[in-house]
Amino acid sequence: MADQLDGFRTQRYQRVLVVPEMVTNAAERLDEDLEGDLTVSTPDGVSELLQ
Numbered sequence: 669m670a671d672q673l674d675g676f677r678t679q680r681y682q683r684v685l686v687v688p689e690m691v692t693n694a695a696e697r698l699d700e701d702l703e704g705d706l707t708v709s710t711p712d713g714v715s716e717l718l719q
Contacts, residue, residue: 684709684717 684707687695695708709717 682707682717684714686711686714 683705685695685699686709689710692708692710699706699708707717
């Protein structure tokens with residue numbers, strides 16, 4: 669999965685991994701293994717990222 673997310677790293681775009689609230693901690697640990705910036709969000713939080 670990390671390879672797939674790493675492939676979406678493109679300039680000018682923000683990578684967002686949307687996960688259920690119960691697994692946000694695990695997803696944030698995955699973020700540490702990836703190069704570049706990755707934002708972890710729940711489905712409810714995505715609308716805030718678009719503003």
